[in-house]
Amino acid sequence: xxxxxxxxxxxxxxxxxxxxxLAFVLFRYVGDPVSQMVGQDTSLEDRTxxxxxxxLDDPVYIQFARFVGNAVRFDFGISYQVKQPVTxxxxxxxxxxxxxxxxxxLFAVALGIPMGVYTGIxxxxxxxxxxxxxxxxxxxxxxxxxxxxxxxxxxxxxxxxPSFGRGDTIPIGxxxxxxxxxxxxxxxxxxxxxxxxxxxxxxxxxVRSEMLEVLRTDYIKFARARGLPERAINxxxxxxxxxxxxxxxxxxxxxxxIAFAIITETVxxxxxxxxxxxxxxxxxxxxxxxxxxxxxxxxxxxxxxxVDLIYVRIDPxxxxxxxxx
Amino acid sequence: xxxxxxxxxxxxxxxxxxxxxxxxxDGVSFDIAPxxxxxxxxxxxxxKSLTGAAVIGLIxxxxxxxxxxxxxxxxxxxxxxxxxxRKVRGRRIGMVFQDPLTSLNPLYRIGDQxxxxxRAHANVSEDTARERAIALLQEAGIQGARARIDSYPHExxxxxxxRVVLALALCAEPDLLIADEPTxxxxxxxxxxxxxxxxxxxxxxxxxxxxxxxxxxxxxxTADRVAVMYAGRIVEIGPVxxxxxxxxxxxxxxLMGAIPTIAARTGRLVQIPGAMPRLAAIPTGCAFHPRxxxxxxxxxxxxxxxxxxxxxxxxxxxxxEPTRVxx
Amino acid sequence: MSDIANKVRGASPSQPPPSxxxxxTGWSSHIATILDSDLFYSFWRSKLVVAAAILTALLVGxxxxxxxxxxxxxxxxxxxxxxxxxMPPAWNSRGDRRFLLGTDDQGRDILSTIxxxxxxxxxxxxxxxxxxxxxxxxxxxxxxxxxxxxxxxxMRIADVxxxxxAILTALLxxxxxxxxxxSYRMEGGKFWILVISIGLAYWVQYARTVRSVTLVERxxxxxxxARLIGLSxxxxxxxxxxxxxxxxxxxxxxxxxxxxxxTEATLSFxxxxxxxxxxxxxxxxxxxxxxxxxGSWWMVAFPxxxxxxxxxxxxxxxxxxxxxxxxxxx
Numbered sequence: 001x002x003x004x005x006x007x008x009x010x011x012x013x014x015x016x017x018x019x020x021x022l023a024f025v026l027f028r029y030v031g032d033p034v035s036q037m038v039g040q041d042t043s044l045e046d047r048t049x050x051x052x053x054x055x056l057d058d059p060v061y062i063q064f065a066r067f068v069g070n071a072v073r074f075d076f077g078i079s080y081q082v083k084q085p086v087t088x089x090x091x092x093x094x095x096x097x098x099x100x101x102x103x104x105x106l107f108a109v110a111l112g113i114p115m116g117v118y119t120g121i122x123x124x125x126x127x128x129x130x131x132x133x134x135x136x137x138x139x140x141x142x143x144x145x146x147x148x149x150x151x152x153x154x155x156x157x158x159x160x161x162p163s164f165g166r167g168d169t170i171p172i173g174x175x176x177x178x179x180x181x182x183x184x185x186x187x188x189x190x191x192x193x194x195x196x197x198x199x200x201x202x203x204x205x206x207v208r209s210e211m212l213e214v215l216r217t218d219y220i221k222f223a224r225a226r227g228l229p230e231r232a233i234n235x236x237x238x239x240x241x242x243x244x245x246x247x248x249x250x251x252x253x254x255x256x257x258i259a260f261a262i263i264t265e266t267v268x269x270x271x272x273x274x275x276x277x278x279x280x281x282x283x284x285x286x287x288x289x290x291x292x293x294x295x296x297x298x299x300x301x302x303x304x305x306x307v308d309l310i311y312v313r314i315d316p317x318x319x320x321x322x323x324x325x
Numbered sequence: 326x327x328x329x330x331x332x333x334x335x336x337x338x339x340x341x342x343x344x345x346x347x348x349x350x351d352g353v354s355f356d357i358a359p360x361x362x363x364x365x366x367x368x369x370x371x372x373k374s375l376t377g378a379a380v381i382g383l384i385x386x387x388x389x390x391x392x393x394x395x396x397x398x399x400x401x402x403x404x405x406x407x408x409x410x411r412k413v414r415g416r417r418i419g420m421v422f423q424d425p426l427t428s429l430n431p432l433y434r435i436g437d438q439x440x441x442x443x444r445a446h447a448n449v450s451e452d453t454a455r456e457r458a459i460a461l462l463q464e465a466g467i468q469g470a471r472a473r474i475d476s477y478p479h480e481x482x483x484x485x486x487x488r489v490v491l492a493l494a495l496c497a498e499p500d501l502l503i504a505d506e507p508t509x510x511x512x513x514x515x516x517x518x519x520x521x522x523x524x525x526x527x528x529x530x531x532x533x534x535x536x537x538x539x540x541x542x543x544x545x546x547t548a549d550r551v552a553v554m555y556a557g558r559i560v561e562i563g564p565v566x567x568x569x570x571x572x573x574x575x576x577x578x579x580l581m582g583a584i585p586t587i588a589a590r591t592g593r594l595v596q597i598p599g600a601m602p603r604l605a606a607i608p609t610g611c612a613f614h615p616r617x618x619x620x621x622x623x624x625x626x627x628x629x630x631x632x633x634x635x636x637x638x639x640x641x642x643x644x645x646e647p648t649r650v651x652x
Numbered sequence: 653m654s655d656i657a658n659k660v661r662g663a664s665p666s667q668p669p670p671s672x673x674x675x676x677t678g679w680s681s682h683i684a685t686i687l688d689s690d691l692f693y694s695f696w697r698s699k700l701v702v703a704a705a706i707l708t709a710l711l712v713g714x715x716x717x718x719x720x721x722x723x724x725x726x727x728x729x730x731x732x733x734x735x736x737x738x739m740p741p742a743w744n745s746r747g748d749r750r751f752l753l754g755t756d757d758q759g760r761d762i763l764s765t766i767x768x769x770x771x772x773x774x775x776x777x778x779x780x781x782x783x784x785x786x787x788x789x790x791x792x793x794x795x796x797x798x799x800x801x802x803x804x805x806x807m808r809i810a811d812v813x814x815x816x817x818a819i820l821t822a823l824l825x826x827x828x829x830x831x832x833x834x835s836y837r838m839e840g841g842k843f844w845i846l847v848i849s850i851g852l853a854y855w856v857q858y859a860r861t862v863r864s865v866t867l868v869e870r871x872x873x874x875x876x877x878a879r880l881i882g883l884s885x886x887x888x889x890x891x892x893x894x895x896x897x898x899x900x901x902x903x904x905x906x907x908x909x910x911x912x913x914x915t916e917a918t919l920s921f922x923x924x925x926x927x928x929x930x931x932x933x934x935x936x937x938x939x940x941x942x943x944x945x946x947g948s949w950w951m952v953a954f955p956x957x958x959x960x961x962x963x964x965x966x967x968x969x970x971x972x973x974x975x976x977x978x979x980x981x982x
Contacts (some may be wrong), residue, residue, distance in 0.1 A: 018812050030831045136971070140964035142914045144921045145956050148941055156945060163945075218427035224383055225422075226442045227415030227491060230407075236441075237430050254818035263819070266922055267941075277924050281827035289827055300815045 009306055012301040017068075019297040024067045027077075028056075030286055076291035081283045086291045089276060096166055097272035100264070101257045103188055104196035106255075109250060112200040116207020120215065120231045120242045121234050131204065138201035143260055147194040147267035152189060164269035165204035195264040199253050206249050210242035217241075244311060251307030255300040327478070329396070330501050330533045331380065336393035338375050340386060340604075347474060347583040347604040349388065349413055350375050351557035353629075357501065362534040364548030364565065366580070368601050372557040373537045377503045379403075381418050382410045396493070398500060412448040419494035419532075421523075423506040425487035429478035435489050436474035439496050439546060446497040453533075458496065465492040466522060474569045484515035488522060495526055502527060505537045520547055541580065547568055553577045556612040563637020573634035574641045613644065668751040704968035711962050715770035722764035723750070726931055738943070741950050754950040756939060760931075762950060766958050769931040773962070776846050776932070777913040781905050783851030784912075788858025789901060793889045795859065796866025807863070810856045822915055825849040826924050842926055846919060857904055865897045899977045902910050907970035910963045917959055933959040 034050050051057060054072040055066060058175075070076070076086035076253035115135075155163035167183030169176040178184030214220060215238055223233050262274035269275070273292060338350035350372040363372045375396045378384050380395055380400070395403040402413055414420075422428050430438060439458035440451065449457075455474070462470035465488040478486055487507065494502060504523060508516040524547055527534050536548060544551050544565060552562040554575065561574040572578045579597035599616040602608060608615055614624040623642045634644040714721065739755040740746050741762075753762040795806040814820060826849040833841065869875060870893070878888050919925035920934025921941075928935050933955045940951030 015812055015815060023494065026828060030828055034854075047369055082751065109908060137964060140914075140967045141960050142918055142921075142963070144918060145960060148937070148944065148956065152944060152949065193973055196764060218422055218424060219430040221383065222420070222422055222428040222490070222493075225381060225420035226445070227411050227413070227497070228441065228445050228892065229411065232441065232445070238431050239434070241430070255815070256820075259817040259820040262823065263918055263922065278823075278924070279829065280822060281922075281924055284827070286833035289824070293824065296820065297815065304815070 003190045004312075005309075006097060008305055012305055014295075015299060015301055017061065018070050019294060020071060021064065023071075023293050024064050026293070027067065027286055027290045028060075028063065030284075053192060071291075071294055076294075077287040079280075079285055079288050081280065081285040081288070086287050089288065090273060090291060090295065091174060092176075093271060093276050095177060096270060097258060097261050097265070097274060099177065100188065100191055100195060100272060101254065102262055102272060103192035104194075104257050104261075104264075105250070105254055107192055107196035108199035108203050108253070113207055113246070114202025115200075115204040117211060117234070117239060119204065120208040120211025120238075123212070132208075135201035135204050138197050139205075143194060143198055143263045144267050146197055147296070150190045150194055151267070161190050163190070166271055189262050191268045191270050194267065195260060198260070199257060202253060203246070203250060206247055207242060210245055211238055214238045214241045220317060247310055248307055251303050251310075254302075254303050255296070258296060258299060328358065328605070330359050330398055331357040331535070332394075332396040333376070333380065334396070335395040336376065336379055336395065336435065337391045338379050338388055339391040340370070340388045342387070344605065346391065348391075348607075349557050349604055350379065351546050352393070353554075353557075353559055355552055355559060355562060357533045357535060359500070360528070360531045360533055361550065362524070362536055362548045364544035364551040365535060365537045365554060366539060366544055366551060367554035368539065370601060370604075371516075371554040373427075373539075373554050374505050376554070377420070377505050377535060377537050380505055381414055381420050383414075383420075396479075412446070413553075415442060415494075415499065416497045417499050418501045418503060419493045419497070419499035420503045421487075421490055421505065421507045424510040425483055425490050426510065428490050429486060429493075431478055434475050434477055439474075439489075439493055442493055458492075461492045461496055462489070464526065465489070466518075467492075483511055484519060487511060487515075487519050491519070491523060491526060495530065495532065498530065499532060501533045503535045503537070506539070508540070508543065509538070516543075523547075541569070553580065556607055557604075558612065558640060559631065559641040559643070560613065561634070561637055563635075567636040569637060573637060573644065574613075574639040575619050575643070576613050577639075579616075611640075673694070684790070698972060700969060701972040704965040704972075707961060707965040708969060711770065711958070711965065714767055717773050718771045720766035722761075722767045723752070724761040724763040724764040726760045726768050727929075729950055738948055740948070753846075753954050754948075756936070756951050757800060757943060762936075762954055765931045765936060765957055766933070769933045769936055769955060770871025770958055770962065772843070772926060772930065772932045773913050773916055773959070776843065776916045777909050778848070779847045780850035780854070780912045780916075781909050783847060783906055784854040784908065785858055785901060787851065788855035789862050789894070789897070791855070793866055793893060793896075796863040797870055797885060797889050797893065803863070806859065810859055814856050818850075818911070819918060821853040822849040822919060823922070823924065825852055827921060830924065842930070846916055846925055849919070850915050853915070854908050854912065854972035857908070858901060861900050861904060862897045865900070866893050869893045869896050903970065903974045906966065906973055910966040911968060913959070914963055921963055933962075 034047050034056065035055070055063060058066075074087050076090075078084065079086050079089060082089070110163060115131050119131050122128050141149075151163040154161040162183070164189060166178045167185070167187035168181040169178045169184055170180050171177075215234075220233060220237060223237050228237075258274075261272060262278055263268075264270065265272045265274035266278055273295070276288060277292045279285070280292065334354050336350055336353045337348060339346040339348050341478070345374050352377055353372070355363065358509065364477070365376065371605065375384065379390050382388065382405070382569075390403055393403070397413065397417055401471055403412065429435065433441075436458055438463065440454040443449065443454040443457055444451070457622045462474060467473055467485065472627055473480075477487070481489065491507075500603070502523075507523060508519050511519060522545055523534070523536075526532070534547075536543070538544060541582045546566045549565060551565045551568050552559045553568070553576065554560065555576050561568060561572065561577045567581055569575060569581065572581050576597070582597075597616050602612060602615075609628075610626050611617070611624040611629050614620040617624065620641070623645075627642070629642045629645070631638045631640045634641070634643050698706060700848050719725075739759075741752065742752045744754075750761070753766070755761055756765065772813055791806050795803040802864060818971055829845045829849065833845070866889075875888060875892060883892075916932065917926060917934030917937070920932045921938045923938060926932040926935050936955035937959070940948070940953075940955065943951050
């Protein structure tokens with residue numbers, strides 16, 4: 001178990017270093033950092049001094065080491081666009097994104113798993129077909145279109161929910177939460193559904209196909225042959241065996257929820273990291289892009305790691321036999 | 326036959342396809358007496374496993390029983406509803422599948438799987454069921470059953486797992502056990518042990534067995550009677566000694582000839598040319614006629630029903646009384 | 653039991669009973685074989701799939717023929733007149749018969765812009781899928797056939813990239829390209845930036861699939877034989893192994909086409925895709941979204957509907973293709 005944890009940690013480190021290298025190359029070689037930071041009329045001496053200060057003349061590996069060292073201390077430099085430390089920008093924006101992502105994930109799982117189980121067991125019922133059709137539409141509709149549709153229905157037409165912003169927030173330490181005010185919760189509904197809908201359809205379809213797969217296995221046949229009640233077969237033997245892949249995907253999807261939050265935040269003008277990132281891309285604000293990249297990679301790696309640990313709890317075989325990854 | 330445990334009458338299993346219904350089991354009838362072991366042999370695809378699945382009511386769509394009857398101890402079961410049939414499964418009819426590696430749910434301790442099964446059929450406490458499970462595992466040859474009951478399937482070897490599977494199939498004390506190729510997936514050295522165990526456990530309980538296999542050696546050792554299937558039909562059925570020593574149907578003869586030990590004893594090697602027909606293209610008349618060296622006119626046009634042939638019965642025109650041509 | 657089921661399935665398709673088929677010669681027998689195939693059968697069995705195919709054909713046809721059938725040319729800046737801006741659809745009392753689905757904030761005809769926009773969305777989608785297939789299949793074949801270091805290097809890259817959702821990868825590449833080319837005036841270059849961003853975001857799945865098939869095929873006798881008679885590895889890979897991966901690649905490509913179209917629309921919607929002067933469905937929706945609250949719903953509704961229909965139809969086809977070519981999932 002310890003060896004396994006250490007190996008996983010090592011693999012995570014390799015991924016992080018790869019991404020860091022990518023971010024560094026971005027930061028260092030896409031455009032000239034100096035001319036991004038200073039105005040047109042800065043003198044050549046000032047520029048040279050800045051180059052020296054930033055250590056841009058040092059050997060590349062020293063620069064990279066410094067970049068990594070800074071990143072570990074959450075120092076990502078100054079945003080080209082708003083001229084503020086990137087770390088502060090992120091700290092301000094992160095709570096909004098995390099709250100949105102968790103609400104969306106909860107929505108997706110709470111609805112997706114029961115729908116998936118139902119459609120897996122009752123393959124040919126009309127309700128299953130309805131679920132699957134809806135889920136296909138959910139997969140085909142781009143996130144931003146769903147958001148616009150929801151805004152049109154609930155904000156423009158019915159005028160019951162806000163269409164942009166986070167509502168009122170309350171600070172708890174550095175974390176500004178919108179979960180404790182009525183307007184904050186109201187503001188969360190549409191973005192969370194928009195962001196979670198796609199994931200929900202994904203969870204539904206995954207659980208369904210895993211259920212179909214598991215229901216065909218010999219041990220389910222054998223469970224039937226032993227006269228176990230359908231409920232015990234479906235919810236005990238079958239569902240539990242689908243959980244390993246389902247948890248993997250849900251874990252990975254949590255990462256992609258954070259990425260997809262870029263779109264949702266743009267549609268709803270939700271003041272999170274995604275909105276920050278898209279503004280950075282539009283203005284070629286490399287330090288912000290690099291920091292966001294590293295942060296998202298870190299979150300993904302962290303989630304993957306946790307998912308792996310959960311695996312081991314669910315599937316006893318993994319305690320001995322590790323999947324080759 | 327009121328004294329039979331199992332009585333199958335003219336059973337047909339078909340698969341609906343877009344080219345019409347394909348008949349995979351075609352008019353199969355047989356009986357199994359209490360405590361009797363009936364061996365069912367034939368090549369794969371002959372309909373053996375499907376017959377077993379039909380008896381226990383586990384045929385998967387698009388397959389279904391198209392006609393015929395299945396009687397269990399005087400009660401017709403092929404027409405039972407889902408819940409009534411569930412109560413028959415495990416409690417009245419047990420079943421063992423081919424592959425012990427995949428028959429056990431990998432995420433459940435073996436003890437939990439046995440306890441769950443016992444309690445699905447008998448109103449007993451968790452503790453009672455657990456004690457029974459331990460006793461049963463011990464009987465099935467799992468050493469240190471009390472310590473190993475909380476192990477997961479992957480912690481057992483293939484042979485041990487098949488012992489667990491046998492214990493599971495028998496834990497609700499069924500009257501009939503359907504064993505579908507129970508040793509095919511195992512090492513040869515372990516096969517004999519498992520067969521011996523199956524025989525012993527069933528004899529002690531008076532459980533009748535329908536033993537599906539393609540291994541004539543297993544049949545010779547275990548079965549009381551044997552049914553030979555070809556292309557969805559029973560072509561010969563009778564006492565096992567009689568059929569093995571003195572096979573009547575040309576197909577049975579061929580099957581015997583394919584076993585080296587017996588071939589060596591009889592001094593000739595019979596080989597069956599060709600292969601079993603696809604379901605979509607079963608020949609008219611006797612399905613075996615294209616491969617039969619003794620086929621004659623009647624075999625091409627008329628399908629033989631089972632008729633007495635020595636102490637056994639064979640579905641072959643060679644044994645039709647009036648037009649007997651060959652010797 | 654299940655092996656019987658497989659036999660039954662295996663027995664029914666593509667081997668027509670000798671009695672009534674196969675007498676035809678040449679084309680007629682070919683057509684008879686196609687009509688009798690499983691693929692074709694499962695196609696006709698589902699009305700939804702037939703509808704999706706017809707819809708796809710209509711949309712693709714309309715988009716490709718846009719210059720011929722569109723009533724206006726949205727690229728022709730001279731024909732634009734702000735007097736015509738923000739007009740509702742023709743059936744509305746304030747509408748104008750010249751503009752069936754209304755006009756946008758620049759006075760462009762929505763219908764024409766949709767046709768042209770679908771055209772660019774489709775072209776970008778198809779081009780980026782082709783790019784992804786080319787990269788993925790090549791790398792997958794190489795990794796699977798060569799094995800060793802090349803294999804683990806390629807697959808490690810794939811693993812790392814797989815940690816990120818494709819949309820993020822596309823956004824990043826797009827952002828980097830923007831940063832690099834910021835100083836250049838790139839008229840039309842945005843098209844290729846988008847194709848490359850989206851193509852590079854989606855190659856991993858092909859590479860993984862192709863690699864796993866290649867690993868199996870590599871050890872079969874016919875590959876061994878080809879190697880023994882001295883065929884070059886390239887020839888073995890592309891002539892002998894490649895045909896085995898075509899059907900999974902086709903399935904992935906169809907589903908990815910829908911994804912690529914959506915990705916392009918998303919990038920354009922986020923303001924980093926095609927500029928408003930080169931209409932795509934995403935840009936139209938982005939522009940229309942700004943006017944949603946002022947009641948000009950048609951600016952976003954029609955392009956949105958078009959995008960949804962296109963993605964849905966392609967997705968349905970992809971779903972059907974996957975089910976039909978992979979009997980295991982049936």
